[in-house]
Amino acid sequence: MQQTFDVIIVGGGHAGTEAALAAARSGAKTLLLTQNIETIGQMSCNPAIGGIGKSHLVREIDAMGGVMARAADLAGIQFRILNRRKGPAVRATRAQTDRALYRQAIRSIVENQTNLAIFQQEVDDLIVEQERVQGVVTRMGQRVRARAVVLTVGTFLGGRIFVGGQTHQAGRAGDAASIRLADRLRELPLRVDRLKTGTPPRIDGKTIDYSKMETQPGDRPLPVFSFMGEVDQHPRQVNCHITYTNERTHQVIRDSLHESPMYSGAIQGVGPRYCPSIEDKVTRFADRDRHQIFIEPEGLNTHEVYPNGISTSLPYQVQLELVHSVAGLEQCHITRPGYAIEYDYFDPTGLHPSLQTKSLAGLFFAGQINGTTGYEEAAAQGLMAGINAAHWVKQKEAVILGREQAYTGVMIDDLVTRGTSEPYRMFTSRAEYRLVLREDNADLRLTPLARELGIVDEQRWQRFSWKRDTIADEQERLDATFIQPGQLSAERSTQLFGNVLEREYSLASLLRRPETRYRNFAELSELGPLVNDFEVIEQLEIQAKYAGYMQRQQADIEKTKRMQETVIPSEFDYASVKGLSNEVLQKLSAIRPHTVSQAARISGVTPAAVSLLVVHLKARGQMRKRA
């Protein structure tokens, strides 16, 4: 193996694979180092991709040429659209995925990527010269050089698994933790803390009585994840099932709480509030008489299922008793016990918005190491870290997505600006420009940028350009096509447009009415020819019906743009700004915000302080616009 690369990615999970592929697509000679090639693209937790907020990230990754959506299309065995009636901005695609198929899909894309080499070897150390990272040292003692290293080591850093009173070091059940690398990183001036997450026991589906459970079929017509995806790429579709815990389950848990490492104090890490263990649920919501359990198939070629909703670190015997109390699971066999895992993460306020660490040049972090949870969150960071590692090596400017541009931008900005004290998961309510950041327009928001960066292929660009142009052309036609008062009978007019038209209206203005669908124009042939591409029609309708809200959000975006474009020089001396309080001074000096608008989002930084900063930057002639 050659010993010098542009970029090294450590870790082959969701962050690692997107990072490796993005760096390679960006033209960097890239090496992906993983402990185990067989686990590239492994879904360590539940076998599903997407869901509310998360699917937005998946579509954004896809729009920039990433793989998660494509792999989900190839591995998805049950697809659903959530929030269908609550509006396009919160609408979300979710795919139950076959773990093996998903791994295969990712592995095959990774193997076929030019500029990308894979090597199975654990990383023990970083090569640091002249205060810059210069490569890594592997377990075998190999020194592989690269000007940028992206760490995407998930829960493997100092990972420790808990099942009841038993505990051992591990990165994931069955895989070793990266202890030496964790020790090495703890020597860097980075703030380390512990987080925890958990999984439920896995169950043998042959031993489940599905007749006692609700059946949850997938949606028809079948949704597709990737912009380039097709329905016929999907494998055979199956159902999920729903069952519930009951009073007896809760009693079992209450009786054994003292054996839970979380309650005994053995685990110091903070777990996610939105994804609590069943112990937590029963304790914190004592008035609930049942909790939902989704029985999710692990794949088409296995009987194993994932009972989503009962993640636990209780002892195995208690886990058995617990599942046996549930309807349909009375006779079931546990194939793998559930466990809690505690791991190191680094305070993400130690990162630049490019995901490069502030303390060691050339070192990038992505995924759970930054305190996030979820495949999608990890993958989106991986994508950006991969792009930015390649840019760093080529001395190109970092690519930073704005909060008004992408959920990915919201997430990274939240992380590097505010940090996190629990595993960070994406929710749509985190995005102040939620109505603008939709699943359905991720391509329109990001593919042009990705094209500029050279990381999407020609095929996608062609298809994207067609869609974009068709929308624009049809919009223009709708603006310029009018319907006359007498053209429709009073009755038809009321049915189609809500009332009798008393003057001429443009089709565009009619489409803004809540009751008007695009297809209503088919009534009169002279209003055509209409387009029949679903995605184009969807955009036309949303653009029309949400026009008022969009304008308001756009006005808000414009308002903050000036601050966003005001870059604070990295060597800026905050102490030179007269009038800043000590608290504000400390916060600004610690986080070193990239722009004035980022400074404004740091908690405790007052509007007056931001104004002082702006005036000071201006006065010193240091205000410069980002290109």
Added chain:
Amino acid sequence: MANTDTICAQATPQGNASVSIVRLSGPQALSIAQQLTQVELIPRHAHFSTLLEGEGNTTIDQAVVIYFPQPHSFTGEDVVEFQCHGNPFVVKNLLQELCRYGARLAIAGEFSERAFLNGKLDLSQLEAIADLISSGSEQAARSAVLSMQGQFSEQVQSILQQLIQIRTHIEAGLDFVEEDIEVEVKTSVQAKLENTRQEIETLFAIAQKGVQMQRGVSAVLTGLPNVGKSSLLNALSTEERAIVTEIPGTTRDVVYVDMEICGIPMRLIDTAGLRTDAGIVEQEGIERARKAIENADLVIHVIDSSQSNITPAELTKTSRRLDVYNKADLLTDKSALPENAILVSAKTGAGISRLREQIASRLQLQASDSQTPFSARARHLDAMRRALASMQHAQQQLQIDAPMELAAEDLRIAQQCLGEITGEFTPDDLLDYVFREFCIGK
């Protein structure tokens, strides 16, 4: 923010003056001015021109017009200045005409803001802005405290909590559909929303009243009995409002006159003579006087210059005090008076116009303060108005069964608006307010 609009405003103070300057700034400034004057304007050249209205039949005024091409102008944009006669109607007509040609009225401070953004302000001016921000936010804090006292603050907080509660349910319904949680049903959300909206409406009405009462400044006349406070009130207001007698202690109640003093709306309050040996009847009047002094923006302390004891009374020792020496007509020896003493005669009217100017200049600061964006009440009213509008919009969305994310967005905005009252408001807003309010570099 793209400054593509061409803006206009009067650059000199409002009111009657010999000359008023109207400034026009922006990309269209030159073309608008040429259309109005029908003159080919030469840069930095004073043109004497007749300004015609509308179809060209009526003359607005004859004015000196100067064109400053960018970047060498006050704002850094193309600027045209019209120096016209200082008549409010002329100014109004001129502004109207400029707007007809495509300009729009500037928001307060917009000229300064453009100057700032185009780098036209020098370091010392920028530092002045920085100081203003510092003091401005202090002042904001002070006025917020004033406005946030007691019930109002509690009520806003309680409404905010209700709103957050409603939002919590709506947002949970959007972000956690699969989690089997019990969010409020729509009808219950609607009922709560209506309830909350009504509460804001009520509070808004109360707050609005408060604002009207607060508008303008107040000055209070104090001094020993029979120094001529009531006569001075009459002289200043030129109305026989208070009864003037020669018996000490006649004014037992608080009498006030609303007047304008050099353009500043002011309430002038006369008090019962402050005496420590007052009879029981007067006690109440004195108590009221004390209150009036506490709340006044200016205390006009009247001293009888003809009496030997001209030391101001302890009671009225305040930095807001203006000492006025009355009864100049009875005074023969001025040597006992302090230097620069304001000497007037309420009886003859001597020195009254100088006193007016003194009062106005002392009040100027307070007058501008009370209208600053930092004047919490004005800001709070505006925030409540916007919150109400957003809540109504949310209600409409729920009514027509629009996607829930739209009502959610409206309520987010509503909360953001109320959040401005309780302390958070967006950083850029503050800077905007600063520029709107303080005409830096003018």
